[in-house]
Amino acid sequence: MVEAWLVTLMQGYNRESYEQRAGYLAQVHMPGHVFQSLIWWALQSLPDEILVGIDVDAQRPHRVEVEDYFSGDEVHKQLFQGQGYTIKEAHIVNRGDSYSVHHLPEDWTDDMFSADRGSRAGRFTHWLHTHPNAPAIPSGPDADAAQETTGIDMILGLRFSPEGPLPWFDDVEGTRRSMKAPEKTKKPRKRSFFARHALPVLGKAPSGHSIHEIQLIGFHKSGVGVNIIFVDDAGLPYGWDEGNNKMP
Numbered sequence: 001m002v003e004a005w006l007v008t009l010m011q012g013y014n015r016e017s018y019e020q021r022a023g024y025l026a027q028v029h030m031p032g033h034v035f036q037s038l039i040w041w042a043l044q045s046l047p048d049e050i051l052v053g054i055d056v057d058a059q060r061p062h063r064v065e066v067e068d069y070f071s072g073d074e075v076h077k078q079l080f081q082g083q084g085y086t087i088k089e090a091h092i093v094n095r096g097d098s099y100s101v102h103h104l105p106e107d108w109t110d111d112m113f114s115a116d117r118g119s120r121a122g123r124f125t126h127w128l129h130t131h132p133n134a135p136a137i138p139s140g141p142d143a144d145a146a147q148e149t150t151g152i153d154m155i156l157g158l159r160f161s162p163e164g165p166l167p168w169f170d171d172v173e174g175t176r177r178s179m180k181a182p183e184k185t186k187k188p189r190k191r192s193f194f195a196r197h198a199l200p201v202l203g204k205a206p207s208g209h210s211i212h213e214i215q216l217i218g219f220h221k222s223g224v225g226v227n228i229i230f231v232d233d234a235g236l237p238y239g240w241d242e243g244n245n246k247m248p
């Protein structure tokens with residue numbers, strides 16, 4: 001089950017993905033339940049960053065009407081491996097500092113996942129790593145590590161509290177894709193100092209953390225952005241109007 005607050009955020013993110021489609025040459029469809037797992041794992045692994053390997057489902061191509069709807073004027077059909085197929089599952093393969101999340105652990109062996117990954121075990125199509133309490137913007141080493149990726153790289157940035165040893169670090173330049181609480185238009189009543197300075201809470205994680213902001217970006221090693229669309233079990237985007245085949 002995907003939490004209701006996360007569904008709402010994914011609807012908003014999808015709407016933005018549609019509005020910004022002209023800026024992307026390709027897209028990847030990510031099931032909501034996989035994304036929820038990624039957020040929970042990221043928070044359970046604090047203060048470490050995690051490196052996650054991601055496979056696509058060769059039986060589940062993107063739905064054509066959805067792919068068409070989110071396509072910009074310019075589309076690159078063969079930009080990366082696994083393109084056109086929905087994400088299937090994710091596995092944590094390493095954790096640690098920002099160095100660790102660019103490398104497979106030394107004890108990594110191909111039979112580690114042989115039971116559920118078949119003969120092509122060992123290498124994943126896509127990779128994702130986390131930026132705890134920092135924006136989802138690639139660093140220089142992130143861009144270097146992406147050069148070995150056959151699919152795409154993704155970065156999940158989370159702002160949360162209690163923040164532990166990782167205060168929010170925001171001094172980074174780059175394009176952002178954020179999931180935030182909608183701006184309140186109602187004029188605030190007189191509130192206490194603490195209430196005025198409190199961050200809005202999007203939701204609570206099983207780890208007990210309050211989540212204030214979620215950022216997610218996808219990019220190809222050439223440096224171009226890849227648009228991520230959140231889909232349900234039927235392969236339809238959250239917020240999709242099935243009668244009219246569009247985002248309302």
Ligand SMILES: [Zn+2]
Binds near residue numbers: 098129130138142155
């Ligand atoms: Zn990074």
